[in-house]
Amino acid sequence: MPSRPRAYWTGYLRLSLVSIGVELYAATASAESTALHQIHKPSGKRVRYEKVVPGIGPIETSDIVKGFEIDDDSYVVLEPEELEEIKLESSRAIELAQFVDRAEIDPRYFEKPYYVVPEGDVSTEGFIVIREALTSTGKVGLGKLTMRGREDLVAVMPFGKGLLLETLRYQNELRAADPNFADIPDLKIDKEMVELATELIQRKSRPFDPTQFRDAYAEALKQLVERKRAGRAIITTGEAERREPGKVINLIEALKKSVGQDAPRRPPTERGRGGAKSASEPRGSGRSKSTGRSGKTSPAKRRA
Helix, strand or coil, X not given: CCCCCCCCEEEEEEECCXXXXXXXXXXXXXXXXXXXXXXXXXXXXXXXXXXXXXXXEECCHHHCCEEEEEECCEEEEECHHHHHHHCECCCCEEECCEEEEHHHCCHXXXXXXXXXXXXXHHHHHHHHHHHHHHHHHCEEEEEEEEECEEEEEEEEEEECCEEEEEEECCHHHCCCCHHHHCCCCCCCCCHHHHHHHHHHHHHCCCCCCHHHCCCHHHHHHXXXXXXHHCXXXXXXXXXXXXXXXXXXXXXXHHHHHXXXXXXXXXXXXXXXXXXXXXXXXXXXXXXXXXXXXXXXCCXXXXXX
């Protein structure tokens, strides 16, 4: 069994007067890097950037402060000590102050997941009690986690034998959806088209299996790099895999064709499999007189 990584945060999960020692572990891992750097082609060296001020040129890092833009090219300068004064102290507790149904939380608010486990044997019993209470009620606990000067809204929910903590975005971090959807007209849709699309969805419905999906670009980039390192020829992606420009189509005909193609196939009959003929069929039936000597067909010629 692989060893557990270093805890991202250690503290307490608090429900009213009950405090349980817990540890947080990242639930996601960075995908295999596909980042590309800018290279100076003649020298093969990486391009670097200097910190410069227009009209002045390169400057020292010690001369840089932070500022808040209040107008075009106009800033309120904030000194390091001023920012330090308002910085929130890291908290050692996640207070579960409210409980909601998970379905009530808009999926746009979910940001990053963490695994929550009890800190040592002494915390296990209380941890399981909270987990089972959340499971039986179907609720998600909401609280705040303060760390590294930032206060995050979090949701805590049952997950397997442990708990899952999701950091949530604040309301002002989301953009309104209405402006994006405003130009979508209200059309009266043919009922048959909806029924056909519904049938397609039902046929293609199955349990979610993330192993069935892959990052094709990352894989292609890795293969490209490896081939160039080995000095081998570069193979491009086939045209069939490239996305074609959109075309005007007859929607209902396309849906009917899709339903037909996705229909379950019937097993082939005995005759279709090329197996034995039925008992009522004469043994010599179907044998052509023009098959050549001894009734055998000649072997296919090989292509040059």
